[in-house]
Amino acid sequence: MEHGIFYNETAGVWIGALLTLAIFSFLYKDNIVYRLAEYIFIGVANGYLLTITYFNQVKPNLVDKLAEHNWWYLIPGILGLMMVARLNKDFAWLSRWPMAYIVGLGSGLAITASVQTDIMAQIYDTLKPIMGGDFITNLQNLILIAGVLTSLFYFFFSVEHKGIYKNVSFVGICFLMIMLGGSFGNTVMARISLLIGRMQFLMERWLHVIS
Amino acid sequence: MWEKIKNLDKRIIYLCVALSVIIPMLNPIGLPIVITEETRRAFQAVDNLPPGSRVLFSADYDPGSEAELFPMNIAILRHCFQKKLRVVMTGLWPQGPAEMNKAFGEIKKDYPTLTYGTDYVNVGYKAGGLVVVNSIGSDFTIAFPKDQAGTDIRELPILQDVKNYSSFGLVISLSAGSSGGVVWVAYGGTKYHVDVITGCTAVSATEFYPYYSSGQFKGLINGLAGAAEYEKMVGAPGKGIRGMDAQSMSHLVIIGFIILGNVIYLTEKYGKK
């Protein structure tokens, strides 16, 4: 670890605070200071991504391997370069080869993982007893099973939702609405937390009004 | 009057929300934190590991979710070092390993004897989400031949004998969305049977609950409130606990706005009749 020539905590906090205020200025109305901060963000974010991708992935997983004479790595290296051909209209078709590989591998892995994780394990956990245990556990299991089955039924359009089916579908809607309400509550919590984080930065590190 | 309130300038709403955050920060009330079962289980998953166990700790988030997940990051790291666990830090998001470094920087003065490469290591970021997680099940070095500083992992005592998930007692993912907790559960937990716990942003919590219910996540820390609970259990109050008063007040303000909006709506609806 080296100490950077322009690393200065106080200056950094001031820069961070001014950039924070620049973004907040958008709440009043759109303005040039906000847009300047926005473009700085995109520039810095992509510079960061380039650096991290090179030093964390391209260098250890490709460049160093080639330097160690692992010539096998030339294949993914060339495929990687073919990916860059996407930027040129005449040679964009070359990028289909590495893209096909990425998509094929991702699809192959996704099939088994989805079946095992999102289908089998989820169904298995839904097959719970609703009799024999204590009242509370039975009730909890019943709610869970009813929630899964009725919500699934709501999305099942091969049967017209009439009569008894309409009632089952309505129960499904109720479960989905409760889920959306819970999701809304959590979303509010998440968004407020983000604001708290910025206020903590401004008030603790910049203004020193709280400790 | 209702018409006036209905067309309230949005900046007044913004000001109310800002004040509901700022005022409790300046005048803390210190309301007691209630520990949920989800967070308790996450804590126990770390607490039950024998000293010396290796933990794979992945920061799958960026500064956009830092306010919620960074306090968790600090509290869990602290807990790991209290329990003398060895921590292998990584991230499926480019900013993850930087957040890890930052979190460690916050607590390292409390653990001056910790040595890089022996007690903890940062193996950096890898693009490729599901393949990174899946490859660890076969061989850790597929994705991570070197640490973040470029040192061969076989030269680091903490990783010398690491093979695959069997070398880790627990996987912890701090997850801000896709390429996070669910990927670790799918390819690490379900396929390779390693225990996984997650800390997630509150906005993605609903998506994570089915995996917690099925036991695929051994514990679930939900948002800043979850971070506050974890801090309380670790016995080191931080940004999570300090933020709870502001969180409480702003929730009340937002509930107030929803009620006000509906009073106006119902008054207009039944007034017309």
Next chain:
Amino acid sequence: MKRNIPLLITFCTGIFFVIAFFAPALSDISDAGQRGYLVIAAFALLVAILNLLMVHSSNVYRQGKNWGLSVVLIFFFFFTSIVGFLDKADMDGTTNFSFVYNFIYNPLQATMFSLLAFYVSSASFRAFRIKTKEATLMMIAGFFVMLGRVPIGSAIWDQFPTVQSWIMNYFATGAMRAITIGVAIGAVSMSIKIIFGLERAYLGGGD
């Protein structure tokens, strides 16, 4: 060749990785395949970055809309990259690169997202109306979760956290699980379509 070879690559890779799941004997080839993937995935990110640079460079060249801001973007891209490469991406402690991350990148992105706190409040006031029974149910669940997750809730009524826990662990989990299963079935069927060449959107347009 421009379309058929990529389709063949997708088919072979996809089928192989499905079979490899059931055949540990294939792990050496599977490992090699994954090593290659990790290299190509990194280049995919570089393509995105280069594309952004090309768009903004061309905007500056043409002196198009907001070209001055494009100059700012390009400057900060190179500034961050140069600092990062000089520091070899060392983020530990007080390097110049960690300065850029902690005091420029971090506050900008964190604040950008924190604006959502204001928008969600404004939207709650203007749009969250109890127009139907279902919407009322949603609002009640939302209130219980909002109060059950924060200390003020348990100070008002000590059962708020319990009700919140029931909503999230049983009601919301039941509905979310149905969605999870549905999405997974969709993902599996889409993957099968991709492997067998029935879904080709990823190849893009042209020949």
